[in-house]
Amino acid sequence: MASARIEAQEIYDYIICGGGTSGCVIAGRLASDPNLSILVLEAGPDNANLENVHMAGGWSNNFDSETDWNIVTEPMESIDGRQVKCSRGRLLGGSSGVNGTLCIRGIKQDYDDWGLEEWSGEKMFGYMNKAETFHDTDWFKGSPKVHGVDGPLHIEPHDLAPISELVKESMIDQGLPYHQDMFSTGESPHGCGDVPRTVHRGVRTTAADFITKRYRKEHITIKTETVVDRLLLSEEDGNLTATGVVTLTKDGQQIEYHARKEVIVSAGAYCSPALLLRSGIGPKADIDKLGIECLVDLPGVGKNLMDHVLCFLYYEVTKPNLTNDHLIYHDNAFATSYALYKEKTSGVLSTFPFGIFAYARLDERLKDVPLWRDAPREPDRDPMGLTRSQPNIEMWNTELYGGPKQYTDFPIDHKHAFAITVLLFNQRSRGSVTLKSKDPVDNPVVDHKYLADPLDMLVMTEGCRFANEIVMKGVGTKDVVKGSWPEELTHHTFTEREEWVPHVKQHATTCYHSSGTCAMGKDGDVNAVLDSRLRVRGVARLRVADVSSIPKVNNGHTQMVAYGIAEGAAMMIKEDSAKP
Structure with a gap:
């Protein structure tokens, strides 16, 4: 960290710490309000010239570089x-520029479960509507009651590859009925449907x-x-007040900026x-260890870390x-596909390679398992705390071999492969975020x-077991799959739930839905x-507004959250500013 200080000459009405998804919005x-001055501070570069942001198919090339925070978890005993990773x-736009482009809101009950009047399911769906402009296709017509029509976020449906059409048939065959727009309406916890994407005319739209x-x-x-x-932070009228920030530039200079109205932290769940901990806000014991003066002892800062585990x-x-x-x-297929994208912003690189999606309830499948049967339940909820209107898992297929970067057994020898994935909802496990040091780097x-x-x-x-049944027994796929890819991995012939445990421990990974570490309550x-x-x-005069602020992660994906x-934060800031 540089020792020199450049005294601040710049004062703004609002300072937003983090130019990611929430901060930009x-x-x-x-x-x-043209009379307001607003400062957005982003640790990464501008995204204007980052081709692999705008070309959704190049998403993984944004990782393991300066456009990635490159965060790696601690070793986890349970896996x-x-x-x-x-x-x-x-980068400017944050994870909206590198994510899967998926618009999966969850179920309205997810937000009602927060128990906060300002963030009910009805209101959250309204805020999500406000952000978007939905573009119809000849086979998918979005209802104005469900979708926004004038937001800066342009979304459209995804045309399925042939393998996805077959997986869709298998899902329906195995008891998951088709509801086309269920991931926008939240109408079904057990079924399959199509997912709109934050891509329009071949170009990713970001925050x-x-x-x-x-x-x-x-x-x-x-x-x-x-x-x-x-x-x-300083004392004003007897209250500890946020008055600005200290920043570190790429060339090592420290610069202060001051805020007349508010400082808004939108830097994400990690x-x-x-940032709060480095500023002396958080669990006193954690802060004291690093020699930081604890100004506000808030035990919840960095706790309650949630994610959706994926396999x-x-x-x-x-x-x-x-x-x-x-x-x-x-x-030389990639070169041909890349040339097509450059010329027409179309083809396989113009979209994200995920196909048909499904939600599933597993209560009936688990009813005779002692751990599930005997677990304590709240009234009208299962052992995971979910009502019958909420799914236990999500599933989808990839439209080619792909996914996390650790999977490198590409079918280059004219073979063909895909994955079906399983995502766990409403996990009971909770993690944490703490500081390594006081250094912001x-x-x-x-x-x-x-x-x-x-x-x-x-x-x-159980989710993996069900997904495997869909592929191996479903009418659409059972006659076109040979077995696992590559062959040295599990052959997916397991029939017993316990047989899936080693596979899950070996392959469980993040869905990039970290949240909850500065929770509302x-x-x-x-x-x-x-x-x-x-x-x-x-x-x-200090707020946190991003997915770190949510008390419980939704049963969907977190982009639209x-x-x-x-959208809700901006409305509240305007309302509070108008008060005396």
């Missing part, structure tokens, strides 16, 4: 001591679009490659708690060109504790970092 919405977008391109405004100042070191099951396909492998891996210490709770492992293995909740309007308890939280 908040800045764009606040900028509707045989493995560490998991938890990539996050480190950065809220403050760039046609939404660029002169009273928004964007500073990229600028890390927020800590918050400036970096938002880290890939790969299969070889016996018939050619059902998957899209021939468009990427065979001969050091990544935080992340321990997800994946599958540490026995019920988590039970549901995950009701008054009297000692672990609540924020009140229901996202204000940090014990500090005036990040947009929804940001």
